[in-house]
Amino acid sequence: MATGLISFRDYMAHKVKEYYAEGFREDFFTAPELDRSFGYAVAQEIYHLVKDYPKPLLLELGAGSGVLAFDILTFYRKNHPDFFQRLTYFIYEFSPYLREVQKGKLRAFEGKVFWCEELFPIDGVVFSNEFFDCLPVHVVKEGKELYLSEGKEEIWAEFCDTRIGDFLERMGYMGLKQTLEVCLDCLDFLEVLSQNLKRGYHLVIDYGYVSRELKRFPKGTLLGYRSHRVADPLEDTNRMDISAYVNFSALEYYGEQMGLKKVYMKSLRDFLVSSPVFMEELERLSLSEDGEDIERFSRLKTMLVSMGDRFKVLLQERL
Template identity: 60%
Template sequence: MKSFKDFMKERVKEYYSSTKIGRDFFTAPELDRAFGMALSDHLYQLIHDMSSPALLELGGGNGSLAYDILSTFKSKYPNIYPHLTYYIYESSPYLLALQKERLKEFEGKVFWTCELIPLEGVIFSNEFFDCLPVHVVKDGKELYVDNGKELWGPISDERISLFLERMNYKDKNHVIEVCLECLDFLKAISQHLLKGYHLLIDYGYTSNEMHRYVEGTVVGYKSHKVVKDIVKEAPPFDITVMVNFSAVVEYGKEVGLKTVYLNNLRDFLISSPSFLEELERLSLSQDSEDIERLSRLKTMLVSMGDRFKVLVQEKVSS
């Protein structure tokens, strides 16, 4: 018998050890390069006054986001590009090899790391925190998995109970996901940020929105379809869970990360000049590829726009 958290960790690790992003689901950078262009505009605002800024991306996927950000900085922000260093933190050797291939033209500009490194700049991610494994709890019990069956047992870690108390989650009928690894990551991010920001993009909820997810938010994906029974399904498949943004804000305060921005992805994208320029240019074009790209940008704004949030936290002394 293992905790659901250990089960999820195993499945996610196995999944990313052999699967390219796009086979079972699309992320925004895989939909269109305008996402990376928009993110670059915002990153520029955060680092433009630093002399040698670094960008550290958590979970680089196929390398598309890094490619789009480095391309945008090179063409649009040539003042800062020569002083910029880009790092990717990645645990999957399979995806790391794809990233190296994709980013060949940025050799000497981009580096890989299997641990966080101290830096001035921004540590950021898109759809990274939703991969981190969660403890699933309900009414004082925790979910375990045993040979394809779900069982409820004792809470395995006292930090889970402290979390529920601190976040004031008292509803006995509500399935609550507790991501202790997210909190550990947050602490490590703060410790490694000498100066700068943490920027997190993911789908998620705040405590005020939790009532929409009484049964929890864990989902499995295989071939662009939702997996019906996660504990019985044959691997590999992806398991994700929505990010609890209120917890990231609350625990961020404790480790010296002050929230300076929390908004939905749509507002974040349309406040980027590059994204707006792309939208306008594509909507005036008759070219078939441009028409397809316009439809992908609309998908990003409409179907991801509200589900995804963007959080920016500034490193302050804790």
């Protein structure tokens, strides 16, 4: 490979790290930031999965402002105090800045929440919301991969990693004429996760697609965010968040190879409407005339309508 070229994967890895080193997506809201009902729905699901474990361990990947952890722990303390006593909550987070933000947000749960820099043997549930979309991707098209020159010129050249060809073959994408992303980092992470998950579940919530939906994205799924607006991921700016839709078919297929069996995959809307705590809250808010409740009701509708189909929920179980 010519000198002065950087693979898009390395460029994205650098941009994502730089972005989260200084903060968190103030550029848009995530579901847990929209409303606490999201966290309560996740909490209730996790409770049903591991309520009988003597010492359940919950590990959240990429915790942002810490709001999801806060809502989950608040839900248990109020509704399942015995489970709350038994569990330990870990956060895996690479941004030192965000670790401090999370510690501040979770002060009320001191002694219950811990931070880790790498995974370790787990009996419980590993889960995330909008974590896998941050992992860097190789951008490929018709047998070539995207590189950038120093002047950010797009150069298409041979794959930098032989595993990319293997991935395309296994996933049945070989003859495709469109641009698509290959997230080897997602697979590497899944591998480490599967090796460490001794007993329990992996719950992934993120925006993404399955293989049959790929044709909806002929130019790929990369997204750049800056100052509340969708931006060109290659735009020259200091702070730009770049993400890519998560390939849920790949998580499912490679997960099975690694001993993680799919329990279900569904849209976020289906996940939420099948959640008793979410539906109770939705119904209560729909009947209320209180100003704050009316606002919350509209946020829940946003979650169902604008995120409901774009986001998927995958649950895998350690075999």
